[in-house]
Amino acid sequence: MTEKTDTMPAIIDGVRTPFMRSHKAYVDLRACDLGRFALSGLMDRLGIDDSYVEHLAMGTVIHDPHTPNIARECLLAAGLRATIPAHTVSLACISSNMASTNIADMIRLGRIEVGIAAGVDTCSDPPIRLSPGFRHALVRWQKLKKPAQIAQELMHLKNFELADLALDAPSVAEFSNGKTMGEGCEILAQIAGVNREESDRYAARSHILAVKALKDKVFADNIVPVQIPPAFKTIDQDDGPRADTTPEKLAKLSPAFDRTFGVNTAGNSSFLTDGASAMLMTSVKRAKELGFQAKAILADYVYQAGNVLQEMLTGPAFTIPVLLNKNKLKIDDIDVWEIHEAFASQMVANMKLLKSPRFLQERLGFSKTLGEIPLEKLNVWGGSLSLGHPFGATGVRLLFTAAKRLQEQNARYAVVAGCAAGGHGSAILLENPNFT
Amino acid sequence: MEKVMETTNRKNQNTLDQNKSPDARALTMSVKDGIAVIAFDDPDKKVNTLNSKLIPLIGEFLKEIESSPSIQGAVILSRKKGCFIAGADIEELRSAKNAKEVESLSRKGQEVFTRIENSKKPVVAAISGACLGGGLELALACHYRIASDIPSTVLGAPEVMLGLLPGARGTQRLPRLLGLEKALSMMLTGSPVKASKALRMGLVDYVSYAEDLEALAIQAAQRLAKKNLVRRQKKKKGLSGLLESSSFGQKFILKKAKESVEAKTRGLYPAPLVLLKVIEYGLVNSFEQGLQKEAEEFGKLSQTPEARGLISLYFAQTELKKNRFGKPAQPVKTIGVLGAGLMGAGIASVSIQKGMTARIKDISLNALGKGKKQIWKELDSKVQRKSLTAFQRDQTLSHLCLQTDLHRFETCDLIVEAVFEEMELKHRVLKEVEPALRDDAVFASNTSALPISEIAKYSNRKDRILGMHYFSPVPKMPLLEIIVTDETSKEATALAVDTGLRQGKTVIVVKDGPGFYTTRILGPYMDEAALLIREGYGIRELDDAMQLFGYPVGPIKLIDEVGIDVAFHVGDSLGKAFGKRMSAQEPTLLQEFIKNKWLGRKSGKGFYLYQDKKGALAALTKKSSRTVNLEALELVEKFKVKPQKMAADLSDTQKRVAYRMVNEAIFCLQEGILSTPTDGDAGAVFGLGFPPFTGGPFRYVDTKGVKKVADEMKRFAEIFGERFAPCPLLVDMANGGKTFY
Secondary structure, eight states: OOOOOTTSEEEEEEEEOOOEETTSTTTTOOHHHHHHHHHHHHHHHHTOOTTSOOEEEEEOSSOOTTOTTHHHHHHHHTTOOTTSOEEEEOBTBTHHHHHHHHHHHHHHTTSOSEEEEEEEEOSSSOOOEEOHHHHHHHHHHHTOOSHHHHHHHHHHGGGOOGGGGSEEOOOSBOTTTOOBHHHHHHHHHHHHTOOHHHHHHHHHHHHHHHHHHHHTTTTTTTBOOEEOTTTOOEEOSOSOOOTTOOHHHHHTSOOSSOTTTOOOOSSSBOOBEEEEEEEEEEEHHHHHHHTOOOOEEEEEEEEEEOOTTTTTTOHHHHHHHHHHHHTTOOGGGEEEEEEOOSBHHHHHHHHHHHTOHHHIIIIIOOOSOOOOOOGGGBSBTBOHHHHOBOGGGHHHHHHHHHHHHHHHTTOSEEEEEEEETTTEEEEEEEEOTTOO | OOOEEEOOOHHHHHHHHHHOOHHHHHEEEEEETTEEEEEEOOTTSSSOOBOTTHHHHHHHHHHHHHHOTTOOEEEEEEOSTTEEEOOBOHHHHHHOOSHHHHHHHHHHHHHHHHHHHHOSSOEEEEEOSEEETHHHHHHHHSSEEEEEOSTTOEEEOGGGGGTOOOTTTHHHHHHHHHOHHHHHHHHHHOOOEEHHHHHHHTSSSEEESOSOOHHHHHHHHHHHHTTOOOOOOOOOOHHHHHHHHSHHHHHHHHHHHHHHHHHHHTTOOHHHHHHHHHHHHHHHSOHHHHHHHHHHHHHHHHTSHHHHHHHHHHHHHHHHTSOTTOOOSSOOSEEEEEOOSHHHHHHHHHHHTTTOEEEEEOSOHHHHHHHHHHHHHHHHHHHHTTSSOHHHHHHHHTTEEEESSOTTGGGOSEEEEOOOSOHHHHHHHHHHHGGGSOTTOEEEEOOSSSOHHHHTTTOSOGGGEEEEEEOSSTTTOOEEEEEEOTTOOHHHHHHHHHHHHHTTOEEEEEEOSTTTTHHHHHHHHHHHHHHHHHTTOOHHHHHHHHHHHTOSSOHHHHHHHHOHHHHHHHHHHHHHHHGGGTOSSOTHHHHHHHHTTOOBGGGTBSSBBOBOTTSOBOTTSSSOOOOBOHHHHHHHHHTOOOOSSOOSSHHHHHHHHHHHHHHHHHHHHHTTSSSOHHHHHHHHHHHHOOOGGGTSHHHHHHHHOHHHHHHHHHHHHHHHOGGGOOOHHHHHHHHHTOOOO
8 A cells, every 4th residue: 555645646637639640640740749739738628827837758759850858849839838847758668657757756756746747759750861871971061161171072972872872761670689569579479379369359359449438538638639730620539449340350461570470460550650648747735735636646666678579568567567566466456457559469468478377487586476457457448559659658648547547437556557669668556546 | 346437527427416407317428448338218218219418418428438548439228128219209309390490300310420420439339129210320320239139129210100211310321231122121111120130131230149238239349449340241142232232223123112102102101202212312412412311301201291190190109008097916817718710819819929828719629720720820921921930839829728618717817709799699608608707807898889888788797897899800900999888897997908908909998889989980981981882983983082081991992891791780780879970871772782692802792892703702812802893883873862962072072981980089089988089099090090191080180170170061061961060079179279189
């Protein structure tokens, strides 16, 4: 049980832009535009005075070289008080989990009382660079002044090759081993023994739940509509969830990464998405003073990292047990689970690993098993597979969704977990201060 | 420690001590590190101005600087925040008796400024805040100009807007410094430039981010004295450089400028043409001869009725910048706007641009999106013109909250409803919104004619309800007419006036009554115009005639712009309230138009056509239509009336239309709708385009002669009907030999 002291960090509420498939509705926007929409939307929805806000932490994965500290640019563009410091956090798909725990720690240590955790990413506008040869030449050319230097540089042009005109685009691959996420997930599926059918079943479940949640207007309070110049058409719904998804339909797709034995297809993997999210956090004491009802207390968290190849996507499996153990909780004590769905097979694999005595023993040195996460408590309003996954924005979405579920279900504990490139994992424990 | 040595000019010190003359306090000199610092700071005024007492004082300071071996140079600056020098003392110009007197004022300024320019010791202008008119000319005489980058730092030559021209070497120095094209654009439009643009143009030599420029300017003067700092001359390149440098090119530029001025002013404003003449004279002859001509023409222009009218208007505007209801306890931080149409979006736009947060409510997100688009377009055009960065545009828009409910309306300090002009709807909106508001929040109705007391009828907080009549398009139109009822509190009025002023509007406060002020005087004006065309006057001819009188838009065109349905409703309700004086005709003609759905510009058809060849609505194109709707002409023919007596000449026609507006304005003053003639003049000019050079209807009557106007109205009443019978107040004043001002 956690102590409910005044300085405990609380989640008040969060918002997000509609999450849209990349190269579609948000194709003309930069990441800082999306971040601005989420921040000004948060201020508008909660109607708080920015004079209370003391810090902003924002997670992002794809860095636009023009906005290296995108948190600051979004804060200024959203018209918030310029004297609020802002920093950018980058930890792949759990970037805004980290932004949130950063803010939580600052509150807990009494450094601040009110902060905003946020996240943003767009895959529609990747920073494509020139080839290294071209880049270096351009830098040299800028410095040219004397005719002799120019003459010398012209001589260099001989060495210029056609390949130097090729562009250098970023990919979703590990820098250390060159493996893409999809390839990593195939490795995980083989290790955990996940087949195609269970993957497709899980993916279909995600879509069906998301479609139902949207229909029930579950997210109405949390989605801020976006209107984009010059047409200003209103976008107020995610375009990810597909109502017609069935396991049978998904079964017809061919594997995307491993054509021979692969289980991951375009249909059961999360797709490239653009979007942003933002969440207000305060100390328990400040929440009362400002007249807010805290939805959740961020009680504890665990970050771990593992083998970059085999454990690229097993973050939940190797962090959740540690978090529960630390807090003397059992799986049954947790009524709200929100876990980032990178791939359907990754979700199935993590579930399998969590109930595997061998994994727990060998990887974490646990002698006892924890039990199984019941599906009916997991991602009940859809997940990244259906709602979409703008990398940096997902963590905050999971956190405010979990907080909201705690209230709606009158549940006591929630766990938010995720995996991230580099073999990272995160698990965060939330507790409902209003639980009766 | 810096050594500060007070001026050794005993004589000046003595005058200061003995008489405590405000002029001596307004301009002081001290010496710092070998540099004389001449500082303006008028203790009695909000801004510094140049007058006939200060200018010789500069001369005396200059004498001392030149004769003292310990002084190496000088700096001219202002210690007043937000103002360097706002220009010449207009009051002094206005009270001068004749052209010669003003000419000699101009010469005195020229002489002292020439001495600054010829001084062997360098003089640096440190410009922070408004540097306008004579202030700019003083800066131009200096050898080096540093400007601060605070938003209030603007440099400009707005003399033509007062019917004058730059009279202290500006007409000669500016073209030689900037080149003819840029100088003409500054002097003809009168629009000021910001520090950054001034630097690009070569108008200033350096821009500093520090508001207090003294240290930097002293350093500049010291370095100039040691020849350790050189002014960089802007070189003109390309075609325009070639044009500028040849006398043929200069003639060509001046000719083009003259053509454009003539087209725009229709010969009604003498100042810009005289300005061009003076510039040309100086270029053809010499700088010195140009100065002679400048002073002479400056004197003459100052005595023209146009200059008097425009100056009077300037004073009205200055007067109205003060909030006579006092400062509100708390200025508006958040404004609520109901309705995201053209008006609502416009009101939100001018609010967020001045640092307020705006919450707009409408029925659907799509309607709100349209409103947001309108604001974005306006801001984006500023980005295109480089007066705003794309980042600032986005930042500004972040203060716009769109909503379909009353979410967080308790944070709104002022709510302006801009829904359709229908009493029932206004009642419904007020009833719906009131429970969501804070007790101290002010509710304003944006209406052009619906009585405010009627709108407030069911409210139990009538003291916080008033009218805010904005003009369309809100961001462009300078006037805001605030309407108060007998129950509106002073605090509520103060808050509304403060908001309007912050939104950059000229604000008049009038009493509630049918049509308030502006709509009420517009009614008879449009009525007479409609009657004239029924009497057989051509539509285009009438519009041309009134434009020649000085209105920016003709009355028939105005009916199209306002909307024929709106014009009809206004006329109808005014007719019901005031009878025959208001509507000389059954409003059947306009009713026929409405039946045919010819509603003016918005429907593509009115008295004129607003459709392109394919029949698509050209309503959104900015071009104004000159094509008369022939079907409308046929209809007018059907409603033809026998001319009561065909107007004898153009001036009688013009007066028929204009007098009805003027007479009604005087009724408004008599009935207390208006509290001052100043409000009336500003309202008619800035809201309805009453010829600006007349200074407004009240100033117009004063200038023409109260008795003369009253007599003429009596004559009109005999010929054309009772509606011209002069207002009793006017008759009384004529009999008593009084004037409005």
